[in-house]
Amino acid sequence: MGGVEKQRLKTDQLLMSCTLVKLCIGMIDAGKAYNAANKQFVNGIRELAQQSTKDEVIESSLTKFAESLQEMINYHTVCYHSVFLFFFDSDLRKFKEAKKQFDKVSEEKEAALIKNAQAPRNKQHEVEEATNILTATRKCFRHIVLDYVLQINVLQSKRRSEILKSMLSFMYAHLTFFHQGYDLFSELQPLMKQLGGQLDQLVVDAAKEKRDMEQKHSTIQQKDFSNDDTKLEYNVDADNGIAMEGYLFKRASNAFKTWNRRWFSIQNNQLVYQKKFKDNPTVVVEDLRLCTVKHCEDIERRFCFEVVSPTKSCMMQADSEKLRQAWIKAVQNSIATAFRDKGDDGEKLDRKSSTSTGSLDSGGEPKERPLKGESALQKVLAIPGNACCCDCGQPDPRWASINLGITLCIQCSGIHRSLGVHFSKVRSLTLDTWEPELLKLMCELGNRVINQIYEARREELGARKPQPGDPRHEVEAYIKAKYVDRRFVRRPSDEELRNKVISLSKQEKRLSSSSEHLPPKPPPSTPRLRPGSNASGQTDAAEPAPMPATLPPPSPCKEMVFYEPKEYSSGLQLYWASFARSLPDMAEALAHGAEVNWVNTEDDKRTPLIMAVQGGSLVTCEFLLQNAANVNQQDAQGRGSLHHATMLGHTGQVCLFLKRGANQNAADIDEKTPLTIAVEAANADIVTLLRLAKMNEEMREAEGPYSQSGDETYQDIFQDFTLMASNDPDKLNRYQHYDPQRP
Missing domain, CATH: 1.10.220.150 (Arf GTPase activating protein)
Incomplete structure (x- = not known):
């Protein structure tokens, strides 16, 4: 893409020159607004100088001229007259006409490529028609491109002398018409004389460059381009790190399986693509060492191949069979090169967590x-x-x-x-x-x-x-x-299921069978309250710690009380197993067909995930989330799992739910969000997590709808809380019991 970028830069420079011409005409016509127009003009010269950083003569001269003109503006002189044009009208017309033809034939080629790609393999007449149209369009495109490049290069070489010649005339006009600037321009006169002496040589050089480019243009036109689209080479040692690049059609992963043409490249042991030239690359495969590539002959489109990684696959289509073979070979070479560079005993593969872990x-x-x-x-x-x-x-x-x-x-x-x-x-x-x-x-x-x-x-x-x-x-x-089919699962009888549910409901803690360390249980309360009661208190799953003398002690602990349900089900087993932190019983309930988001209509519409929060276990919450539990499902009080974890002061669970996409802005029937509850409970850790998560969300929204960067501080703090919650939960112990009636 280096040649394309070079021609794009030349086009931008020509357009900047045209802009400068318009600014000059506006300055002549708006004599009464001299100062404003003149300042814009000087700014235009500076921008043109910045666009010409590779031409030292143009850049240095225009910069010095701009500085002198800025001094002239300070004199507030409005009496001047000058004609300042860079190119003849005929030159501009040729350039604009060539650009129109180029834009038009580019669109025709794009349409021909799409039609050729869409031609079904089983309809030979459509394939031949699409191929013929594509061949003719490509041939026309090459001729137009060559003409367009010639116009750009000719004007680019000519503009050096034209710009300097016009600027020299403009500066002499100022010297004549503005007596007050005579001393200033006298200092600038040596440079102007030097440039005047160089103009003849610049004109000669421009004519020679024009002749050379016309000869190259003629030579290139005579070459055979019938197979130019297959001349792709894999170069692992490319200076820009791009081993191979080119256009491919990519099948989207949406329900419609649409095909879109994208610019693909193999670089830094990754397969990436761009929708537009200046877009940031989208990574398709993060590490080609983990991938395989294969032909795809079982779909309607021709020339398709698939790159398969451990977590996903990407279906792509080349423009021809030779291009498909070239891309497959390039991917295979990249895989081999990556393994050769890293070695089997070298650096461990460093891959990010798969998306399934949230x-x-x-x-x-x-x-x-x-x-x-x-x-x-x-x-x-x-x-x-x-x-x-x-x-x-x-x-x-x-x-x-x-x-x-x-x-x-x-x-x-x-x-x-x-x-x-x-x-x-x-x-x-x-x-x-x-x-x-x-x-x-x-x-x-x-x-x-x-x-x-x-x-x-x-x-x-x-x-x-x-x-x-x-x-x-x-x-x-x-x-x-x-x-x-779960053909080998043993279905329990109604009596077995009833006994299982009752047994689980009586097991408030299962520390003996769990490797997860939890803080000691606080003293039991005198009253036995039903889950979701509005009375002041805490759950027995809370995690107490020494409290500051300035704060009141925590309220008595709520205990979950089992009431004979109307019907026993696997969903009820999952419900109580989640509270008892018994993962084997939870897995058994799911195997028996329990709905992971089962709602207990007899108990404030609570779900197994909310009961897992009440039970105080981080691992049971993770198990339910990995089995598609809805982290934002609410109970009859309008509270989701994040609300309950905040009320109980379970910092590790709050961290987990935020990582898994919990809505921290959801409000319960009392119009309280988790942050409101955390502030009222004076739980500094949870307040910090919620505020950081909100700040990170706002930062990403400010960066745009496709931003995925996030804040590193936010990520580091969440990682620290995750490690602490799993490996050293004692460090998270705080006065963590929320009392809605506490003043």
């Missing part, structure tokens, strides 16, 4: 410090049953399903990914970054726990569990039967 800021580069690579792998594989693939038993798995909490081999991970994220969210144990709460979630479940649920009736039904090396179609059929 990272803090999906667009930026947060300074994450959670575990990744071998550290995460060792922790997860240390869980009993995790050393082999959950579905086929392949040893040493390297992948995981984060919403199920299981480890997988590479073949089973591909099958899980094909099920869709509503069934399984797949991540790499070695390549992806693992947030602390997600890593703890994996350690709370594991293959043994999940298989006891999803394979409870497998032997009873006589189903064979796949083994390593079995054909893919057999493994795929088993996995679909296991997780999609």
Whole structure:
């Protein structure tokens, strides 16, 4: 694109020259407004000098002339007369006509490319017609482009002498008409004389450049361009870091699967594209080492190929078969080059968290410090049953399903990914970054726990569990039967379900079976209140800490009281299991068909996620969110999970919900937002988090609708709270109990 940029710069310089001509004419016609027009004119000269930084003679001369004219403005002299034109009218007309033809043929070529790309492979007559139109349009485009470039280059070379000649005349006119500026221009006279002596040589040089360019133009026109669109080369050592670039059609990921033409390039081991020349590149593939590229012959369009990464795929279309082969080869070479440069034992792959985890800021580069690579792998594989693939038993798995909490081999991970994220969210144990709460979630479940649920009736039904090396179609059929159809799940009887729900409702804490550390429970309250009661108090899941002497002590703790429901269901099991922080019982309820956003109409319309907040566990909240829980779903009081976490002073949960997109501006029926509640409770940590999140949101809105940068301070602070909430929750202990009746 270097030649294109050079011609664009020349065009801008010519347009700037035309602008300067108009400013001069306006100055002549507006004699009564001399000072204002003259200041604009001088500014125009300065801008033209800045546009000519590569031409030292033009830049230095125009700069000195502008300084002298600024001094003349100070004299407030309005009597002058001069004619100041850079180019002849015929030259300008040729340039403008060439530009119109160029713009027109560019549009025709774009239309021909689109029509050629849309021609179906099974309609040969349409393919031939589109190809012929594209060939003819390209030929016309090349001739027009050459004429247009010639006009630009001729005027560009001519403008040097014309500009200096006109400026010299203009300056002498000022010397004549403004006696008061005589001394000033006397000092400038040596430079003017020097430029006058150089004009003859500049004219000769311009004529020679014109002749050389015309000869090149004639030579280029005689060349055969029939296959010029295939002359693409992969250059890993390119000066600008771009190994290959060119136009491709890209299939959008929206429901309509529309195709758009974009400028693609391979640079810095990434595949990126731009919608317009000056747009910031959009990254399609962050690390080509993790990708594969393949032909696509099963769609209607021709010349298509697909780049597949562990988390997504991108379908693209070239303009011809040779171009498709060139791009496929370039991607393959980039993959090989990246591995050769990095080496198998070199730097660990540094990839951001996949989008399924709901990272803090999906667009930026947060300074994450959670575990990744071998550290995460060792922790997860240390869980009993995790050393082999959950579905086929392949040893040493390297992948995981984060919403199920299981480890997988590479073949089973591909099958899980094909099920869709509503069934399984797949991540790499070695390549992806693992947030602390997600890593703890994996350690709370594991293959043994999940298989006891999803394979409870497998032997009873006589189903064979796949083994390593079995054909893919057999493994795929088993996995679909296991997780999609849930064929091997044992359905509980009504009595079993009732006993399970009652048992869970009586377990206020399950610290003995949980690896998650929680602060000690405060003293129980005298009254037993129903969840959502308006009486003053706290939940037993709160996290008390020493309190300043200036603040009142926390209110008595609310306790969840079990009332005999009208009907027992898997949704009710999930509801109470979330409060009891029992992830195996939560996973079992989901396997039995529980709706993750189930609403308890008999208990203020609370959801399992709100009960997980009441239970005080960060990991249970993360488990529900990874299984598509709605972080903004409200209860009968208009309070979502962020409201409840703020009221209970659970700082870690507040941090988690903000990262997962909780609406901090939502107000409850008392018109209180989470920030209002945090301020009333004097909880400095939560106030800080909410205000930082709001400030970051406002900053991104101010930067524009497509901004994804975010504030680094915001990201760092949220990361600190995330690590603290998962690894050292005692540090978050505050006087964290909100009392709506406290003055």
